[in-house]
Amino acid sequence: MxxxxxxxxxxxxxxxxxxxxxxxxxxxxxxxxxxxxxxxxxxxxxxxxxxxxxxxxxxxxxxxxxxxxxxxxxxxxxxxxxxxYNLPWIFATANADWTSVTDIESDSRVVPTPRGSGTAPALEHGLSFAVDGYERVSVGYGELGGAFSEGRIDSAAITILNGDIEPGWVQEMKGSVDLRLLGWPDDAVESMREDPGLLIQDVDMTSFEGYDYTPDTIPSITFAxxxxxxxxxxxxxxxxxxxxxxxxxxxxxxxxxxxxxxxxxxxxxxxxxxxxxxxxxxxxxxxxxxxxxxxxxxxxx
Structure with missing residues (x-):
């Protein structure tokens, strides 16, 4: 196995x-x-x-x-x-005024998981429905908190296993930066739901604490x-x-x-x-x- x-x-x-x-x-x-x-x-x-x-x-x-x-x-x-299991992915930021992935701009430094990961191509594809361009950078999961704190990145994808369990590296990141979770525009979500290669599932965030900002429900690019x-x-x-x-x-x-x-x-x-x-x-x-x-x-x- x-x-x-x-x-x-x-x-x-x-x-x-x-x-x-x-x-x-x-x-x-x-x-x-x-x-x-x-x-x-x-x-x-x-x-x-x-x-x-x-x-x-x-x-x-x-x-x-x-x-x-x-x-x-x-x-x-x-x-x-x-x-x-399922892994839904959500884009996060430490930028105080960001609330949506549409805040990502051409000079924004974004980590759609580390380069070479199996999830990266689908997350990059999903972003294309809402974002015209960005600077793609690669940072390991355990190093994201430091990268946010030092201002080296603007956004990164995090996951909540089965929509219930936050990995340790996400919990650690919440303790080191004011982490904000980004929503999606409705038209992008509708287009992603129609894409046969993507699975879009809504994550209920109302039971999670410690985020500086999060919508109550976030459509996520999910991997089954x-x-x-x-x-x-x-x-x-x-x-x-x-x-x-x-x-x-x-x-x-x-x-x-x-x-x-x-x-x-x-x-x-x-x-x-x-x-x-x-x-x-x-x-x-x-x-x-x-x-x-x-x-x-x-x-x-």
Whole structure:
């Protein structure tokens, strides 16, 4: 199983999944959680059969569905297995008079996540619906607070996992600068919602404290992270994996707090990708537990 880098929330969650399967499996399935360079790398690792199951996000999924390079010559068909989490991204600033992304101007220094991250292209694309231009700079997540304090950047993207959990680096940043969250103009939001490569979800900010300014609700460019596999991954292995985790879902949060969301049956199939079918074992399993939806597609040879 591959997700992302060894210091990420996703990798920690995969380690939790691995530990849970080791604890509860009858020996028919196991998970070896390994770090990865991200979603594009995961698609390639599946192709080289260096991974059996890996997570991607909806921006990558749309490129897969369209057969865009570098995904235009894969030796397998990607199929969906289960949902991990959503990461909605919101643009923030320490500039005292800013309230909207439209305050970004051509000389504004903006960090739509560090350069090279899997989320950056979609965030840059989303900004193009509301902003004519800006100076694109790259700063690591843990260094954003200092960059704001020193006046080296004007805006940066932050995330709130599943719209509920602020990462530690966001909490630390709130403690070091007067952080303001930026809204979007209605016409840009409408256009982004129509874009097949973007998932736009509203984040309710009314329960969060410590921001100098935030709208009550912020439309966010959201990444839905789902596990996929090769179409030919063993049926019994996939079924055993899902059955083991699902039957012990009330205990998963003991292995990683993020996995507590999986206690709800419907969460396993949240925000699945249109145009990418389910592994046959996953399709059968979800039909049996009553969460299969009419719009889902089962993979057929």
């Amino acid at each position: 591959t997700t992302s880098g060894s210091s990420t929330t996703a990798y920690a969650a995969s380690q939790g999944l691995s530990a849970a399967v080791e604890e509860y499996s009858d020996g028919s399935v196991s998970i070896d959680a390994r770090p990865s360079n991200g979603t594009d790398a995961n698609v390639a690792r599946l192709d080289r059969e260096e991974s059996d199951i890996a997570y991607i996000q909806n921006w990558t999924a749309e490129r897969l569905r369209q057969g865009e390079a570098p995904f235009d010559d894969l030796g397998y068909d990607p199929v969906q297995v289960f949902h991990l 992270y789902n596990f996929i596999s090769r179409h030919d991954l063993d049926y019994d292995a996939v079924y055993a994996l899902l059955e083991t985790l699902y039957e012990n879902r009330e205990n998963l949060s003991e292995y990683n707090a993020l996995l507590g969301y999986h206690e709800e049956p419907e969460y396993w199939v949240s925000d699945m990708y249109e145009g990418i079918p389910f592994h046959p074992a996953a399709a059968d399993f979800y039909q049996e537990i009553g969460v299969w939806k009419d719009e889902f597609e089962r993979y057929e040879e």
